[in-house]
Amino acid sequence: MDHSTWILIAEISNFIATLFAIVFVADLLVGFVHWAEDNYGQVHWPIIGKSVIEPNLLHHSKPKAFCKNNWWQSADYQIMGALTLMVIASFGGWLHWELVAVLALAVNGNEVHKWSHRSKQENGKLITWLQDHKLIQSRRQHSNHHSGDKNTYYCTLTEWVNPILEKIHFWRSLEWTIEKVTGVSPRVDPAVLKRQARERAQASTITLPEITYSAHASTVYLEAV
Numbered sequence: 102m103d104h105s106t107w108i109l110i111a112e113i114s115n116f117i118a119t120l121f122a123i124v125f126v127a128d129l130l131v132g133f134v135h136w137a138e139d140n141y142g143q144v145h146w147p148i149i150g151k152s153v154i155e156p157n158l159l160h161h162s163k164p165k166a167f168c169k170n171n172w173w174q175s176a177d178y179q180i181m182g183a184l185t186l187m188v189i190a191s192f193g194g195w196l197h198w199e200l201v202a203v204l205a206l207a208v209n210g211n212e213v214h215k216w217s218h219r220s221k222q223e224n225g226k227l228i229t230w231l232q233d234h235k236l237i238q239s240r241r242q243h244s245n246h247h248s249g250d251k252n253t254y255y256c257t258l259t260e261w262v263n264p265i266l267e268k269i270h271f272w273r274s275l276e277w278t279i280e281k282v283t284g285v286s287p288r289v290d291p292a293v294l295k296r297q298a299r300e301r302a303q304a305s306t307i308t309l310p311e312i313t314y315s316a317h318a319s320t321v322y323l324e325a326v
């Protein structure tokens with residue numbers, strides 16, 4: 102191969118790597134905002150408390166409730182945030198196409214998130230195909246975020262960023278660092294607190310028959326003696 106062919110291969114490789122980096126950063130940004138809302142957002146905060154944090158809490162207790170929102174309702178705050186960043190970037194002289202691409206993907210994070218809560222029929226053939234071929238986050242992977250303590254799998258765009266972040270304990274390390282530096286610990290989601298209280302109540306009712314049974318057994322034993 103001649104020199105110009107090698108240059109062409111290098112340029113194509115560089116372009117593909119840039120595309121991967123754009124998708125990675127966009128999904129990381131979506132996950133970061135989601136993580137911050139879930140762990141530190143408070144309903145009493147001005148402006149975003151009612152409009153962002155409260156719907157976020159509702160999503161954990163009623164996951165399908167936000168599916169009725171249209172694209173604009175799912176992306177309004179993200180668009181405002183992206184435009185603000187673009188204005189700042191243009192003043193700083195770093196408004197490049199890569200940044201615009203990251204923000205264009207990130208503003209759609211909630212829309213793709215919504216698709217993870219819709220049935221295959223609701224999503225239609227194209228979105229289902231993209232999910233099934235792991236080109237966007239699958240419904241199965243996003244269900245990880247809604248299980249357990251709801252503190253994993255924050256990224257909602259792709260299928261491949263979350264496993265990397267979970268493997269390196271990215272979110273827990275971030276929370277640990279914030280707690281060390283500021284003393285602020287992440288809050289537990291109310292839906293998780295409710296589930297834990299339910300589990301504790303169930304555990305206490307499960308032990309009751311055992312106590313009754315052993316008391317009865319000892320009575321039988323004493324009677325037998």
Ligand SMILES: [Zn+2]
Pocket residue numbers: 135139161246251
């Ligand atoms: Zn969440």
Ligand SMILES: [Zn+2]
Pocket residue numbers: 160164214218243246247
């Ligand atoms: Zn969700």
